[in-house]
Amino acid sequence: MAEMKIVALAGGVGGAKLADGLAQVLQPDQLTIVVNTADDFKHLGLRISPDLDTVCYTLAGLANPDTGWGRDNETWNVFTQLKQMGMPDWFQLGDSDLATHIVRTTRLNAGWSLSQITEDFCRLWGIRFQILPMSDQVIQTQVYCDDGVLEFQEYFVHRKCVPVVKGFNFMGIENSTPAPGVINAIEKADAVVICPSNPWVSIDPILSIPKIQAAIKEHLVIAISPIVGSRTIKGPAAKMFTELGIEPSAFAVAQHYGSIIDGFIIDNSDDELVGKIDNLGIRIYTTDIVMHDQKDRGRLAAEVINQINSWEKVM
Amino acid sequence: MAEMKIVALAGGVGGAKLADGLAQVLQPDQLTIVVNTADDFKHLGLRISPDLDTVCYTLAGLANPDTGWGRDNETWNVFTQLKQMGMPDWFQLGDSDLATHIVRTTRLNAGWSLSQITEDFCRLWGIRFQILPMSDQVIQTQVYCDDGVLEFQEYFVHRKCVPVVKGFNFMGIENSTPAPGVINAIEKADAVVICPSNPWVSIDPILSIPKIQAAIKEHLVIAISPIVGSRTIKGPAAKMFTELGIEPSAFAVAQHYGSIIDGFIIDNSDDELVGKIDNLGIRIYTTDIVMHDQKDRGRLAAEVINQINSWEKVM
Numbered sequence: 001m002a003e004m005k006i007v008a009l010a011g012g013v014g015g016a017k018l019a020d021g022l023a024q025v026l027q028p029d030q031l032t033i034v035v036n037t038a039d040d041f042k043h044l045g046l047r048i049s050p051d052l053d054t055v056c057y058t059l060a061g062l063a064n065p066d067t068g069w070g071r072d073n074e075t076w077n078v079f080t081q082l083k084q085m086g087m088p089d090w091f092q093l094g095d096s097d098l099a100t101h102i103v104r105t106t107r108l109n110a111g112w113s114l115s116q117i118t119e120d121f122c123r124l125w126g127i128r129f130q131i132l133p134m135s136d137q138v139i140q141t142q143v144y145c146d147d148g149v150l151e152f153q154e155y156f157v158h159r160k161c162v163p164v165v166k167g168f169n170f171m172g173i174e175n176s177t178p179a180p181g182v183i184n185a186i187e188k189a190d191a192v193v194i195c196p197s198n199p200w201v202s203i204d205p206i207l208s209i210p211k212i213q214a215a216i217k218e219h220l221v222i223a224i225s226p227i228v229g230s231r232t233i234k235g236p237a238a239k240m241f242t243e244l245g246i247e248p249s250a251f252a253v254a255q256h257y258g259s260i261i262d263g264f265i266i267d268n269s270d271d272e273l274v275g276k277i278d279n280l281g282i283r284i285y286t287t288d289i290v291m292h293d294q295k296d297r298g299r300l301a302a303e304v305i306n307q308i309n310s311w312e313k314v315m
Numbered sequence: 316m317a318e319m320k321i322v323a324l325a326g327g328v329g330g331a332k333l334a335d336g337l338a339q340v341l342q343p344d345q346l347t348i349v350v351n352t353a354d355d356f357k358h359l360g361l362r363i364s365p366d367l368d369t370v371c372y373t374l375a376g377l378a379n380p381d382t383g384w385g386r387d388n389e390t391w392n393v394f395t396q397l398k399q400m401g402m403p404d405w406f407q408l409g410d411s412d413l414a415t416h417i418v419r420t421t422r423l424n425a426g427w428s429l430s431q432i433t434e435d436f437c438r439l440w441g442i443r444f445q446i447l448p449m450s451d452q453v454i455q456t457q458v459y460c461d462d463g464v465l466e467f468q469e470y471f472v473h474r475k476c477v478p479v480v481k482g483f484n485f486m487g488i489e490n491s492t493p494a495p496g497v498i499n500a501i502e503k504a505d506a507v508v509i510c511p512s513n514p515w516v517s518i519d520p521i522l523s524i525p526k527i528q529a530a531i532k533e534h535l536v537i538a539i540s541p542i543v544g545s546r547t548i549k550g551p552a553a554k555m556f557t558e559l560g561i562e563p564s565a566f567a568v569a570q571h572y573g574s575i576i577d578g579f580i581i582d583n584s585d586d587e588l589v590g591k592i593d594n595l596g597i598r599i600y601t602t603d604i605v606m607h608d609q610k611d612r613g614r615l616a617a618e619v620i621n622q623i624n625s626w627e628k629v630m
Binding site for chain 2: 087
């Protein structure tokens with residue numbers, strides 16, 4: 001474990017929690033976190049990167065522990081004014097969070113890349129681990145719904161995931177390249193960990209970048225299920241499976257990732273799925289995967305690392 | 316006075332004070348305030364219109380009474396974060412003020428004109444008087460200094476008016492047109508009032524828009540001096556006169572406006588300048604022109620209106 005190098009692929013809240021756990025049990029040079037940016041959008045002229053912010057705030061100890069997104073001890077003065085001035089209020093912008101978006105937008109306009117900006121934020125916030133956007137290019141998740149095509153945040157936040165999903169498109173993904181450092185980190189990694197994030201809209205965009213897809217093939221890839229029983233721990237993943245005609249379960253997630261993953265970690269309560277997942281040719285481990293607190297994150301991360309060690313030996 | 320129509324030309328603090336006084340003694344259909352926008356600039360991706368904001372905040376009763384600019388009861392949460400994140404802090408951005416800039420920038424990006432945005436702000440803030448930007452086009456004051464050419468806010472706020480001034484250029488002014496409503500208001504006006512704003516950088520830009528210059532020629536134009544004794548009431552006007560080789564005084568201001576103005580109002584303490592100004596062919600009136608409080612504003616505005624009435628009769 002002392003020399004093991006890990007690349008974690010993460011979306012928002014669930015991904016941030018496991019990334020935080022991995023940061024508890026690994027040294028800075030052992031962990032690179034690659035974060036989904038296909039949720040990024042422009043709002044009130046500001047470039048917002050929800051998953052990057054959630055991961056950075058979480059690792060910096062600045063995240064709101066109640067919501068899982070946004071900043072702790074947040075104030076809402078500007079947002080209150082904006083609402084009074086008739087601006088859209090479906091996407092909440094706390095004062096400290098707003099500063100992040102203003103700095104990001106200013107830097108992007110000045111020619112910085114998203115990965116340079118993220119590196120600067122990590123330095124500012126004392127994060128010693130490498131956090132990389134999946135790409136410096138603009139890639140945008142479109143959600144095909146029964147009532148039309150929606151931008152991801154429009155679907156996720158504004159429409160509260162109510163529209164029935166028919167499919168997804170990651171605009172710009174075909175010609176996209178990973179951010180600097182991503183491929184290098186994967187090449188040096190002993191394993192790639194797919195965090196318990198939404199497979200459809202958090203992990204699939206990362207895995208759809210052609211060079212990332214190619215690079216991870218050479219590696220041990222293990223995933224942690226974002227679904228326990230038939231429900232998502234947080235977010236619309238289970239609802240998406242159902243609407244796409246698939247019964248939501250950890251098995252459905254394993255099947256979704258298919259040959260991409262070598263190992264899969266599910267919750268103890270999903271014990272009856274072990275045989276089915278094993279039949280897919282995927283190694284399986286069960287434990288308590290729900291992270292209620294900081295301690296759970298570190299404990300689960302340590303189990304993930306142990307499992308990588310044991311699976312590495314037999315592969 | 317009941318039917319008199321006035322167009323006031325205004326810059327920032329001094330202009331806002333007299334405009335506020337005029338709003339105390341006139342009905343909404345009697346007063347249009349045309350505001351300098353050559354100080355406008357982009358900062359942290361936001362379009363900031365300092366003079367328009369000062370005039371609007373003042374007339375809305377939202378202005379900070381101590382500074383004359385910015386909002387009353389302001390908070391600084393975002394600005395504090397921005398500073399901590401290493402952003403430039405020479406231009407202060409309160410939370411409520413920031414909301415104004417975000418809304419303005421968002422609306423401009425959505426294709427609104429500055430005058431449409433200003434009209435919307437007036438409606439939101441309960442301002443019943445018409446406030447118009449001098450132009451919807453981008454016009455930018457450049458300050459020629461001993462150490463180079465500076466953008467106005469760079470000179471005024473960042474460099475605190477320290478560099479020695481050699482001249483001014485209003486970039487874009489030659490082909491600029493007044494904002495919708497400006498010429499119509501001037502045509503209907505009984506008099507144009509040049510508020511006690513900086514002649515060089517607040518009033519000259521307005522007067523340099525070709526169609527405004529032409530339109531006011533047909534009208535009684537009176538100015539109120541921004542200089543008392545050899546000092547500006549607020550701001551760098553006196554310093555500018557000195558650096559341009561002109562002894563600063565109300566007389567120098569009268570001479571600067573020259574044939575543009577028909578009447579000039581100076582402070583009682585400058586009584587000895589009456590003869591010299593009269594010799595320029597400009598009618599002259601002395602009173603207490605320093606506006607310490609709300610009451611002073613209304614009192615001076617009423618005297619301005621009376622003077623217009625008396626000067627109108629003899630012209």
